[in-house]
Amino acid sequence: MNEEVLHGGMANAGAVVRKGDTVERPAQPHAPALHDHLRALAAGGFDGVPSPLGVNGDGLRERLSYVHGDVPLPPTPPWARTDEALRSVGVLLRRLHQVSACLPVDHTVPWPSELADPEAGKAPPDTLVVCHNDVCPENVVFREGRAAALIDFDQAAPGRPLWDVATTARYWVPMSAEGPDTAHRLRVLAGGYALGAGDRAALPLVIEQAAAVARASSERRVRNGEPAYVRALAARGGWESWDRHQAWLAGHRGTFTEELLRDPW
8 A cells, every 4th residue: 555644743754654544653652541542532522533543563653543634734724724714723622622521631641741731730630631732733634624633642641721722822823923913813712712711811821831831842852953843943043033932922911811801702
């Protein structure tokens, strides 16, 4: 059967292949536990995940079902930048969390910490879910213009649902000075998720936390000499661009909060 390299993302670039209705990709050390979680999500009513098909003998490669649909690979196509598409991402994330909240979180699993919620260890255990942590456009599958499934759960780990909303906002709004309608789009995402007033007020600060975690992750990967991250840093404009971005987020925190709390929702 012919292999098709699936593009998108940076960590596994060139290492994810499709064979018919099967995807083979690098497996994480906690792949068996993650596969159990994906099965539990599907059994609980969230069908927007790939079905695990196993891990090879040496544990280095995993097999999952191929999720059919449209993935907005970069540069993000216009149809994926509409308010309707953004709202549907919020709806899909809410559905994921609703089912995940009904599942026990196994804290003995070596969940990855790279993009995980830094406040998870301080939060009451019954308030945590297994967050996706990497809901970038390349990891969302659309059908008929609406977000229908999530793929690439490599970074999934226990955290506050609000953390997942914040990391998703960074990618999908996106939280960038180049976006003239950033506050409006942040409100659209929060509306799709049906975020409550307290979480809306807290969201801008959590987005700042997520940006700091993302920067620390990039720093580690650049130090390790990973080519995709070295190139991305150079294209972005170096660490000074990160400084400007984080200062911009903090400087606009009030604007974002005011828009998020504006009636009607």
